[in-house]
Amino acid sequence: MSIISKDISKAVAILNAEELVAIPTETVYGLAGNIFSEKAINSIFATKQRPLFNPLIVHIPSVEYLNEIVEYIPKKAQLLADAFWPGPITLVLKKKSIIPDLITAGKDTVAVRIPNHPTTLELLKSLDFPLAAPSANPFSSISPTSAEHVNTYFKDKIKMVLDGGPCTSGIESTIIGFENDEPIVYRLGSTSIEAIEDVVGKVEVKNKKEIAPDAPGMLERHYAPKTKTILTDNIEESLTQYKGKDIGVISFKSVIKADEIIIQKALSESGDLVEAASKLYDALHQLDKMQLDVIIAEKFPDYGLGKSINDRLERATK
Ligand code: TXA
Ligand code: MG
Numbered sequence: 001m002s003i004i005s006k007d008i009s010k011a012v013a014i015l016n017a018e019e020l021v022a023i024p025t026e027t028v029y030g031l032a033g034n035i036f037s038e039k040a041i042n043s044i045f046a047t048k049q050r051p052l053f054n055p056l057i058v059h060i061p062s063v064e065y066l067n068e069i070v071e072y073i074p075k076k077a078q079l080l081a082d083a084f085w086p087g088p089i090t091l092v093l094k095k096k097s098i099i100p101d102l103i104t105a106g107k108d109t110v111a112v113r114i115p116n117h118p119t120t121l122e123l124l125k126s127l128d129f130p131l132a133a134p135s136a137n138p139f140s141s142i143s144p145t146s147a148e149h150v151n152t153y154f155k156d157k158i159k160m161v162l163d164g165g166p167c168t169s170g171i172e173s174t175i176i177g178f179e180n181d182e183p184i185v186y187r188l189g190s191t192s193i194e195a196i197e198d199v200v201g202k203v204e205v206k207n208k209k210e211i212a213p214d215a216p217g218m219l220e221r222h223y224a225p226k227t228k229t230i231l232t233d234n235i236e237e238s239l240t241q242y243k244g245k246d247i248g249v250i251s252f253k254s255v256i257k258a259d260e261i262i263i264q265k266a267l268s269e270s271g272d273l274v275e276a277a278s279k280l281y282d283a284l285h286q287l288d289k290m291q292l293d294v295i296i297a298e299k300f301p302d303y304g305l306g307k308s309i310n311d312r313l314e315r316a317t318k
Contacts, residue, residue: 002154004147004161008119011162012126020044022136022150023123024164025115027088027172027190028143028281029150030059030133041102041132047157050139055105056132057090058112061124069099069110074181076200083199086116088169088190092177103132113173119164135172140222142288145170145281170278171308188308190277207311222315225288229295231313238296245293250283252276252300263290273305280309284316
């Protein structure tokens with residue numbers, strides 16, 4: 001039975017004993033273990049039922065630490081690290097041999113970031129090793145954005161959830177790799193393309209599995225509720241289509257009136273995409289518990305974090 005606790009020293013003791021702790025980050029909760037412990041890394045894969053071909057993100061305490069684990073830092077990678085860390089950007093760089101192949105699924109690159117959460121930054125600074133941490137959910141289900149979400153998945157499987165409150169960004173980090181030293185976005189996430197382009201100029205986005213073999217985690221069905229979910233430009237039309245069914249609605253700003261709507265989440269009544277992103281997964285978790293026939297989600301505007309929200313909603317519909 002796992003405990004939910006704010007006690008960092010307890011988390012340190014469990015991690016030093018090569019066991020797992022779920023940790024808070026600004027994006028989603030991660031299922032963390034010592035990157036140098038084969039036992040811990042194997043239990044991350046086993047607990048999540050994650051295929052071994054899908055590599056893990058390494059969480060480090062400082063920008064300086066990057067030199068310990070990667071061979072080479074392209075200029076634009078350094079610019080991004082300096083601009084956004086600690087924060088929701090993951091850089092995929094050529095790894096040093098110190099990084100175990102189990103972490104990277106045999107690839108010669110490693111994904112790395114500094115999370116922006118005071119509790120986890122303190123934790124990382126108290127440890128002698130970085131933490132591998134995929135999102136703390138079973139493979140392909142909705143990522144957790146609170147300690148309670150983690151516990152509904154893993155309460156019998158891990159010893160501790162380090163409680164850092166609800167995640168403030170609420171969507172995973174944006175993942176950026178480098179081809180000929182130029183940044184390529186492999187996964188849309190909590191740092192918008194516009195913010196990235198302000199720092200390094202135009203970037204290419206290769207966010208689909210078929211064109212991003214370098215990001216094996218970008219499966220079509222991912223972040224998915226068990227309830228049938230559809231994404232629509234026109235909520236009224238979809239409501240007519242599912243007339244007589246138990247319907248849940250996720251919308252951006254507006255509250256929609258209709259008798260067949262059992263529950264509705266307007267993610268930001270003031271129209272703030274950052275607020276909407278932070279509430280998306282909690283809304284999906286809540287609606288998915290309600291035995292609905294269908295979740296109807298409204299398409300978000302195609303800019304800023306709206307792009308990342310649409311990406312997750314599209315994967316939820318597969
Ligand atoms: O916000 C986040 O990134 C969260 C928090 C906990 O930090 N972590 C997270 O991890 O979302 P995970 O494992 O759920 O997603 C990591 C993604 C996977 O799609 C994986 O395939 C990709 O990163 N990845 C990891 N290492 C890679 C590498 N060397 N090359 C390309 N993609 C990589
Ligand atoms: Mg994940």
